[in-house]
Amino acid sequence: MTTIFTNTYPAPRYRGPLQAVVFDWAGTMVDFGSFAPTQVLIDAFAGFGIAVSLAEARLPMGLAKWDHIRALGDQPGLSARWRAKYGRAMRDADVDALYAAFLPLQVERVAQYSDPIPGALDVLAELRARHIKIGSCSGYPRVVMERLLAKARGDGLLVDHAVAADDLKAGGRPGPWMALANVVELGVGELSACVKVDDTVPGIAEGLAAHMWSVGVAVSGNELGLGRAELAALPADERARRRALAVDKLAGAGAHYVIDSIAELPRVLDLIEARLERGEQP
Missing domain, CATH: 3.40.50.1000 (HAD superfamily/HAD-like)
Incomplete structure (x- = not known):
């Protein structure tokens, strides 16, 4: 019982x-x-030929940076620009590549x-x-x-x-x-x-x-x-x-x-x- x-x-x-x-x-x-996280994200996307505004970069702020990049790629405006350049939606492999470009820039500039x-x-x-x-x-x-x-x-x-x-x-x-x-x-x-x-x-x-x-x-x-x-x-x-x-x-x-x-x-x-x-x- x-x-x-x-x-x-x-x-x-x-x-x-x-x-x-x-x-x-x-x-x-x-x-x-x-500014350290936002400006470096803008620069990382620019290296892939994608313009990102400061306002867009700030929207997912607070997330881990891989997740931040993923969230940026899902924003309608940025997603449309990515499709226009690459002919497809952003993939996780693209997020990996952006993160790999972002990380050394962030390490270099964070103290600045x-x-x-x-x-x-x-x-x-x-x-x-x-x-x-x-x-x-x-x-x-x-x-x-x-x-x-x-x-x-x-x-x-x-x-x-x-x-x-x-x-x-x-x-x-x-x-x-x-x-x-x-x-x-x-x-x-x-x-x-x-x-x-x-x-x-x-x-x-x-x-x-x-x-x-x-x-x-x-x-x-x-x-x-x-x-x-x-x-x-x-x-x-x-x-x-x-x-x-x-x-x-x-x-x-x-x-x-x-x-x-x-x-x-x-x-x-x-x-x-x-x-x-x-x-x-x-």
């Missing part, structure tokens, strides 16, 4: 402090405007674009003062990540762990695996004590799938997609309009909070810890 017990008691809710923040890289901690975003060093120092562990993950493959990490270390931007898109058999975003790999490596015991910070829709989805608080980054990241000088040169009303579009997209993806840049993160962490104390969960 089998005895079945039905547990009607809810699991205890975590009410302690935050334990870890898992950051994206380009557009979040470094590379204001997220990857200066820390203003406020990043101060925020990471504050996290350490608060005994919050610092994880990170990216759509970059490991060979690019190593070049980026070397640049970041030289700039004083240090994380406790970094996961690249090709590190895990399970894959990358929008699944939760890179974020969860940080949890395991950092020894964090509560998912609700973790925050994922990202400037892309797949990155927000990653945090939500990992049952973390998800914070979107609107102005310094991919969704607004401008460098600091370009942003400052915009008329105030146009800057506000573009910011609102970026905020709406990240909020629509499910972000619990949306900030302009990493510099605003400590205020949001205080809000999240207050919610945890009340028994709220992400």
Whole structure:
């Protein structure tokens, strides 16, 4: 005979402090405007005789780079241009060839674009003062990540762990695996004590799938997609309009909070810890 017990008691809710923040890289901690991935993708496609606009290159941002190229090839406009040149739809073998052209360009140029975003060093120092562990993950493959990490270390931007898109058999975003790999490596015991910070829709989805608080980054990241000088040169009303579009997209993806840049993160962490104390969960 089998005895079945039905547990009607809810699991205890975590009410302690935050334990870890898992950051994206380009557009979040470094590379204001997220240009390293986009510009190199444009150049890789140009080598195959296919023009790609910056706006098109940004649409699948956050995915692993092979998947990013595949998604670009499936966009109607780019797909039509590929068919016009090659007489057929883009195949996986074409994606392989584009990725092979993209990768050395990305390794060569990633450091060129990857200066820390203003406020990043101060925020990471504050996290350490608060005994919050610092994880990170990216759509970059490991060979690019190593070049980026070397640049970041030289700039004083240090994380406790970094996961690249090709590190895990399970894959990358929008699944939760890179974020969860940080949890395991950092020894964090509560998912609700973790925050994922990202400037892309797949990155927000990653945090939500990992049952973390998800914070979107609107102005310094991919969704607004401008460098600091370009942003400052915009008329105030146009800057506000573009910011609102970026905020709406990240909020629509499910972000619990949306900030302009990493510099605003400590205020949001205080809000999240207050919610945890009340028994709220992400």
